[in-house]
Amino acid sequence: MAQLTSVAASGDAATLSALLRAAVEENPRKAAVIDGDTTVTFADLWTHAHAQAAHLTNSGVRPGDAVGLFLEPGAELISAVWGVLLAGAAYVPLAVDYPAERIRYMINHSKLESIITDERSGAFVRQLTPDTVRVHQAGDHAESPANRTADQHISNPAGPAYVIFTSGSTGKPKGVVVPHRAISHQMRWLAREMALSSSRMLLKTPTSFDAAQWELLANAAGGTIIVGPVGIHRDPARIAQFVHSQRVTHLQCVPTLWRALVREPSFTTNDTLTHVFSGGEALTTTDAREIMDAVPRAALINLYGPTETTINATFHRVSADDVDDVQTVITIGQPVPGCTIHILDDARRPVATGDVGELAIGGPQVASGYKNDPERTAERFMHVDVDGVPARVYVTGDLVSQHPNGDLHFHGRVDDQVKINGHRVETEEVRLAIEQHHWVRSAAVVPWTDPRDGLARLAAFVELDPEEAAVMDADRAGQHHRSKKGHEQVRAQLAALKRDSARSPSDETALPNADGTPEQWKTAFARKTYRFYDGGDLTKDDITAFISDARQPEPAVPPAPMNVERIGHVLRWFGPFSSSERLLPKYAYASPGALNATTIYLEVAGVDGIDDGLHEYRPDTHALQQVGTAPAETASGFVRVHLVGDRDAIEAVYATNVDEVLHFEAGHIAGLLDHASAEVGYFTHHRTPAQDPRISDTHRVCTAVIDLHTDRPAPDDFPVRTMVQLHSNVTDGRAGTYYVGPNGLERVSADVIERRHVIAINQETYDRSSFGVAMSVPAGARWRGFVELGRTLQRLQMNSSNIGLMSAGYSSLTGRDLPSAVRYRSIVGGDPLMYFAVAGAVSDEQIESVGMREDSVHTRGPEEILRDDLRKTLPYYMVPSRVTVTDSIPVSNSGKHDRSALITTMETTVAPAAERVPPANDVEGRILTLWNEVLRAEQQSVTADFFDVGGNSLDAVQLINRINRELGGALPVQTVFEQPTVRALAAALSADSPTSRLVKLADGPGQPCIIWPGLGGYPMNLRTLANHLSSEFTVYAVQTHGLNVGEIPYPTLQEMVDRDVALLRIAFPDQELTLAGYSFGARVATSVAAGLQREERTVCRLILVAPGSPFVPGLQVTPGDRFTDPYFLRMAYSVFLGRLPNADASARLDTVTDEGDFLTELKAWRPGLDTELATRILRVASTTFQFRAAPAPDVAGLLDSMEVFTASGDSPSFLRAAETTLEDAGRLCHVPVDHYTILRDPTAATIVELLGERQLQEG
Incomplete structure (x- = not known):
């Protein structure tokens, strides 16, 4: 340093050549460059550079000329740099990885006449250059006695040292000319303040960038350059390896690279770094803290400086106080000695201390200007008044403020400002706000022009921190795990429903x-995935009792032979329970992703009412479809359940842990089967699953095989261990992990599975929860263990303690553990398989709810949650219109975020606005109004997509319910997903009327059979009969007018009949028809048949089932209010329950005095029943009950087409006078079952068989 110090004191220090000569004289044998296996000393470097300079001079290169360097990083490049400088010329780095067109532009704009390259690249360079440009080989040399060439130009501080091209606002790069005076001032400061003279500096930055120059020129300060390979700046792992192996002392990176580097395990063990530098982007306190934690022995310096002020113009040594400061961004510090700063307003006048203004920098480091571009030079390099003296400055375009202590604080760029809804917004401020979110590792915010309306908007691109915001499938996560706006998961769930309903029921x-x-309905809706906990605080005793209650259920009744009635009761537990407040049906067992990807197969022998064989259970129709022959076991009453998971159904949503998810679902089904079997006196016995080729293949895996027996099973081979973790809101417990033992909760550790170990979209639920439950089995349990874990959680979910749970993590057998599983192992040790859930107290209202509040997670992914969180911290106009989660934000060659690429991404991926199509009629107009009210929008086009303009599944439920309620429709909620525009919804609503009351129950090969339901007018209890009739007919039911929203029941039987005749006239104008009716519907069908006959329409057959009314001993129809008529109340009860009330229900009915009382009681009998629909059914039943007094239809002309089946115990019907005639003709059959059983199998099947025999007899 003695020689360098003496040079610095002289005028010669104002050139790079003088600095290098001093370094050479100070320590000629010291390593100047280490390039792989090659080491170049300072003396060698001087010799090689001198020879290169002589060659250039002899070739015609003159002082002040620009010479291009097209060389990969290495010893040859560094020698070439110094050769150019010793020749008195300026070097122009041409990065070897730049596009050819950009290199050509840089060559032409610089008016280069010479380029140094190597043998490998020579041909490529010659293709880019005019013939007038001379291409030299690195290492070309000539003798230059007495170092005359170098001596001649060593003291020319005003001469150009290098030209760096930087991006321009016009899109064309600008060549910044940096003189020796400027760069030598910078290098002397680095030597003095940053110990660069004793450094081992890693050369890793692409040489065309400003920040690379002090890496490239470190020899001028006496430092050693460690050459990194091409592309190392993009490879954090390789940087870490180089720093360690080459004992690097000085390292500079942009914050984006630092974030990745500090996460490299090998980097944090480094013990050689003494100085680390951050520059190029704002350094946040979070980033600074992580850097300091990673390399605690190194000084961290935050650097700032535009290319035009020669690398670094201000600096700040970061301290522990800085990272604890409330500021979110580290100060850019104070000027490098000799540099001056000026903070100016729009009129180029100084602002007051603390005010934000545009930064201008003066002093010896200001560049000469832009090469061959005087106009842009004049725009940015200017003179400002400083105490009455004009000073030349560079106006940076950066917005800063100055603290009274002199520190500068960066506020973004002038050209980062964008007007949003009339508000001026700094994109840098928005970016920093996003990066304060605990999920976010890095963010970029750019303005973009929305092609739909031409308005300026903000877009944010976000990299999640995987340690804070895990997503399903992690590195293989599909877009639907980052955002729910595509509704892929809901669409997959709806697709499964569609597949089920599309299968033919003819052989069921x-x-x-x-x-x-009622218990099944109540339990199904109570068994939710709870994400809100409104039930208050819990104690340790509450939690202990809750865990202790989750045991294998005991049989509730004595064992009895298995039969179809018991099987029907057990299997109904696994069917859907629907509500108009829900998009999807509810199930009594938990299904990951609500995909319900498991098919239940029932293998039976000797079970009364069911054919021996293997049957598939069809939950949508509550039916069995035989798929295989009788099992080998011949014992009477043999019942075996096979659970088969559909991998394709899971893979529609999840890319990993597919079999894990299927086995968990099987476990939940098994836990529910424990309960359902116990209700009929049976235990479950688990067998080893076998991949039965009849029901499983590569896409379908058998996950469980379970036998039902009356004897108690042996203890589980792999008992489940249950641990709980208490959160801070358990009133009498310390936070920590506890083992649930015979003496209650025993504390194991203060550590818990933390918020960050839960999938990102579930972290808000974690925050609301009171405790967590971790269930585990030994690793040897393998797939059977997953089933047992799911079985245990299902039992816990079916608790009576008002505690709700949400699954929140699990282990994997395929190497994809969720973070909660990794954390659990670190707490308890070993390698168990685990399943984790969070829990809390829930209210009665939550348990009884049949809506979708708890399912709101399906409407928001990380992108939506981030945007919602930003709304809490930023003014509305600063919240980006789009937040995109990405694996990595694209960066430019400089390592900074590539803003141009991000803007292009936004403007090319958002489709231009579709043509505005106004409503064509009143229906479209009214739906559009409802649409805008639901979405709180101002949409004007009837062809816009509901989901593209911000709708979600909860909005869809609300929209369809309002359409149905206010426009008299009966559209299912799923309609929005299939027909998501106003126009399509209007068409669906129109198609829904006037034939909307015609409900197709079953497809068949023949003519239409139209069937009328009983008193309540709701046709769903006709499905079994319709399925059998479909062997000959396509079966439709006529739903009674008044059941659809907005309809009013017809006041007279005659009007009902007339309207139904008109309906058939429209729907079936030319076809021959068969009509049928059940109970009160038999009278309607007969009256409609008479009406069709009068129009000379052919009614081929008239099938009347149970045309009488159930007889209730001791009750007579009374005049007056029907809700004071005990007989009507019992008929109304039977409409909803499909049977007459027992003594307890009858006693409760006797307390009913009005419609409201009845509906209150009905809620207890049928939990989950849509109250609005129930009200409409009740009003239809009340109206049609009055029609009993209407005159009987004239049946004389219909007797020959009639087939009548009366039920045992019914009172005489309107056919009383014709019964003898019908009986004599063989057209009346007395069926020995009651009014309700007659519609069920096997009776329904028998009726259809008798109809077939009758048809054959008539030939």
Whole structure:
């Protein structure tokens, strides 16, 4: 340093050549460059550079000329740099990885006459250059005695040292001419303040960038350059390896690279770094803290400086106080000694201390200007008044403020400002706000022009921190795990429903209990994935009791032979329970992703009412479809359940852990089967699953095989260990992990599975929860262990303690553990398989709800949650219109975020606005109004997509319910997904009327059979009969007018009949028809048949089932209000429950005095039933009950087409006078079952068989 110090004191220090000569004289044998196996000393470097300079001079290169360097980083490049400088010329780095067109532009704009390259690249360079440009080989040399060439130009501080091209606002790069005076001032400061003279500096930055120059020129300060390979700046792992192996002392990176580098394990063990530098982008306190934690022995310096002020113009040594400061961004510090700073307003006048203004920099480091571009030079390099003296400055375009202590704070760029809705917004401020979110590792915010309306908007691109914001499938995560706006998961769920309903029911065996019991409805809707905990605080005793109650259920009744009634009851537990407040049906068991990807197969022998064989259970129709022959076991009453998971159904949403998810679902089904079997007196016995080729293949895996027996099973081979972790809101417990033992909760560790170990979209639920439950089995349990874990969680979910749970993580057998599983192992040790859930107290209202509040997670992914969180911290106009989660934000060659690429991404991926199509009629106009009210929007086009303009599945439920309620429709909620425009919804609504009351129950090969339902007018209890009739007919039911929203029941029987005749006239104008009716519907069908006959329409057959009314001993129809008529109340009860009430229900009915009372009681009998629909059914039943007094239809002309089936115990019907005639003709059959059983199998099947025999007899 002595020689360098003496040079610095002289005028010669103002050139790079003088600095290098001093370094050579100071320590000629010291390593100047280490390039792989090659080491070049300072003396060698001087010799090689001198020879290169002589060659250039002899070739015609003159002082002040620009010489291009097209060389990969290495010893040859560094020698060439110094050769150019010693020749008195300026070097122009041409990065070897630049596009050819950019290199050509740089050559032409610089008016280069010479380029140095190597043998490998020579031909390529010659293709880019005019013939007048001379191409030299690195290492070309000539003798130059007495170092005359170097001596001649060594003291020319005003001469250009290098030209760096930087991006321009016009899109064309600008060549910044940096003189010796400027760069030598910078290098002397680095030597003095940053110990560069003793450094081992890693050359890793692409040489065409400003920040690379002090790496490239470190020899001028006496430092050693460690050459990194091409592309190392993009490879954090390789940088870490180089720093370690080459004992690097000085390293500079942009914050984006630092974030990746500090996560490299090998980097954090470094013990050689003494100085680390951050520059090029704002350094956040979070980034600074992580850098300091990673390399605690190194000084961290935050650098700032535009290319035009020669690398670094200000600096700040970061301290521990800085990272604890409330500021989110580290200060850019104070000027390099000799440099001056000026903070100016729009009129180029100084602003007050603390105010934000545009930064201008003066002093010896200001560049000469832009090469061959005087106009742009004049725009940015100017004179400002400083105490009455004009000073030349560079106006940076950066916005800063100055603290009273002199520190500068960066506020973004002038050209980063964009007007949003009339508000001026700094994109840098928005970016920093996003990066404060605990999920975010890095963010970029850019302005873009929305092609739909031409308005300026903001877009944010975000890299999630995988340690804070895990997503499903992690590195293989599909877009639907980052955002829910595409609704891929909901669409997959709807697709599964569609597949089920599309299968033909013609060969099914209908099961009893299709409607389900009140307990089943209540339990299904109570068993939710709870994401809100409104039930108050919990104690340790509450939690202990809750865990202790989750045991294998005991049989509730004595064992009895298995039969179709018991099978029907058990299997109905696994069917859907629907509500108009939900998009999807509810199930009593938990299904990951609500995909319900498991098919239940039932293998039976000797079970009364079911054919021996292997049957598939069809939950949508509550029926069995035989798919295989009888099992080998011949014992009477043999029942075996096979659970088969569909991999394709899971892979529609999840890319990894597919079999894990299927086995968990099987476990939940098994846990529910424990309960369902116990209700009929049976235990479950698990067998080793076998991949039965009849029901499994490469896409379908058998996950469980379970036998039902009356004897108690042996203890589990792999008992489940249950641990709980208490969160801070358990009133009498310390946070930590506890083992649930015989003495209650025993504390194991203060550590818990933390918020960040839970999938990102579930972290808000974690925050609301009171405790967590971790269930585990030994690793040797393998797939059976997953089933047992799911079985245990299902039992916990079916608790009676008002505690709700949400699954929140699990282990993997395919190497894809979720973070919670990794964390759990670190707490308890070993390698168990685990399943984790968070939990809390829930209210009665939550348990009884049949809506979708708990499912709101399906409407928001990380992108939506981030945007919602930003709304809490930023003014509305600063919240980006789009937040995109990406694996990596694209960066330019400089390592900074590539803003141009991001803007292009936004403007090319958003489709231009579709043509505005106004409503064509009143229906479209009214739907558009409802649409805008639901979405709180101002949409004007009837062809816009509901989901593209911000709708989600909860909005879809609300929209369809309002359309149905206010426009008299009966559209299912799924309609929005299939027809997501106003125009399509209007068409669906129109198609829904006037034939909307015609409900197709079953497809068949023959003519239409139209069937009328009983008193309540709702046709779903006709499905079993319709399925059998479909062997000959396509079966439709006529839903009674008044059941659809907005309809009012017809006031007279005659009007009902007339309207139904008109309906058939429209729907079936030319076809021959068969009509049928059940109960009260038999009278309607007969009256409609008479009406068609009068129009000379052919009614081929008239099938009347149970045309009488159920007889209730001791009750008579009374005049007056029907809700004071005990007989009507019992008929109304039977409409909903499919049977007459027992003594307890009858006693409760006797307390009913009005419609409201009845509906209140009905809610207890049928939990989950849509109250609005129930009200409409009740009003239809109340109206049609009055029609009993209407005159009987004239049946004389219909007797020859009639087939009548009366039910045991019914009172006489309107056919009383014709019964003898019908009986004599063989057209009346007395069926020995009651009014309700007559519609169920096997009776329904028998009726259709008798109809077939009758048809054959008539030939």
